[in-house]
Amino acid sequence: MSEVFIPLGGAGGKNRGTAAVLGDSTPFSNAGAVMSLPLPAGNYKKSVSNPRTSYGDGKNSEVTISKELLKKMAIDAFGIASITNFSATMYAHKQVRLTWARPTKGLWSGVHFIFKYGSMPDGIYDGFMPVDTADVHYETRTLQEGLLYIRAYSYVETNQGRWYDYDGTPVYTTIQVTGISGAVSFGAGAGTWTVPEGVRRIRYILVGHGGNGGSGNGYYVPGGGGGGGYFTTGYMDVTPGQAIPWIVPVRGQVAPTNTATWQNLMNGGNLPGLYTTFGGIVAQHGKPPLSMQMTRGGHQGSGGDGGSGGAAFGGSPGTNGNDGAGAQTSVKDRGGRNGDTYYLTIRPGQGQHSSTTGFNGVLYCSGGIAGNKGSSGVGSAGTNGLGNGGNGANNRYMDNYSGGEGGTGSIYIAWGSSMNDGS
Known part of the structure; x- marks a missing residue:
């Protein structure tokens, strides 16, 4: 697990325990201006080696937070912006054209589309023909006729890859794919x-x-x-x-x-x-x-x-x-x-x-x-x-x-x- 160290103030003492480790599923709260994390009960003492293999007395203890938890907190705190004016129309014979508007503010690098017949996609891999784009329109390849469900997931580029907005308000549409012959x-x-x-x-x-x-x-x-x-x-x-x-x-x-x-x-x-x-x-x-x-x-x-x-x-x-x-x-x-x-x-x-x-x-x-x-x-x-x-x-x-x-x-x-x- 990748981790980030946050030093905590405190007096030294031999009675302190090991560092507090906050994993991926640690609950947190967003109060708007403040993000809150509950620490496990107890006293902690400072690590004296890197990576941590032993602990000793010292002024500072530490909290270890997984990067996945920080990612969740960052998305919850700042949010990934959503596209607007999303719509689908027939473009050509069995081809669909998607159009949308980029967000005007907030974190946003592009949008991921996933397609599925019969039901709404649930996740960025639940369907076929996934596509990521930063444009404002997309024309599909030739599809089969039928009722097509299309879902959009906005994302932001980071040095750790793309972060997708799974938990925001769903952005989706449906269209009946038809032939033009x-x-x-x-x-x-x-x-x-x-x-x-x-x-x-x-x-x-x-x-x-x-x-x-x-x-x-x-x-x-x-x-x-x-x-x-x-x-x-x-x-x-x-x-x-x-x-x-x-x-x-x-x-x-x-x-x-x-x-x-x-x-x-x-x-x-x-x-x-x-x-x-x-x-x-x-x-x-x-x-x-x-x-x-x-x-x-x-x-x-x-x-x-x-x-x-x-x-x-x-x-x-x-x-x-x-x-x-x-x-x-x-x-x-x-x-x-x-x-x-x-x-x-x-x-x-x-x-x-x-x-x-x-x-x-x-x-x-x-x-x-x-x-x-x-x-x-x-x-x-x-x-x-x-x-x-x-x-x-x-x-x-x-x-x-x-x-x-x-x-x-x-x-x-x-x-x-x-x-x-x-x-």
């Missing part, structure tokens, strides 16, 4: 989305416009499939009431109107004015099938990284963010090379080449289907809102039908449990 989606158009009250974190999906399918090109040359639009997803910290601008390009805008722009797209370029945007986040559009390649023999058109290859009479679409399908036709050599057959491949439009399945379970941005040379007709358009590439035109003889337009993109925003991540 929802989702919104935007199709083709433009506008501004205002963050709802209580929403501070969102999860988003941006879907780019699908690439247009290729048109028929000369004798027996169908169009390749358009590449799926690009896709991006992630989280964003937001503030309730924040206004975020968004744009989803309308259908048909991806088709360029001049040779230079076609060449730009063929070389992997983009048309930034046709991006899907949300604040500073963008999703590019898919590409149309542009380049051609003449090969000897039975070379098949490639669908790009993971996309389906286009067969001579059409091909399957690339899925999950890949390229459209390549179209292919054949033409007999007319140059006297033993009648060899050469294959003209319409390469697919480019897509993202990575997964485009959203956290909402929707598959976006599939590549378009290549046309075939067994019939003639316009290619089917990609699905609006999904950013699918348009299908290539079927082409028989010299019909030169157009490929289907790429599908428009979209934006999907979710918060709370709708983020589908366990929140």
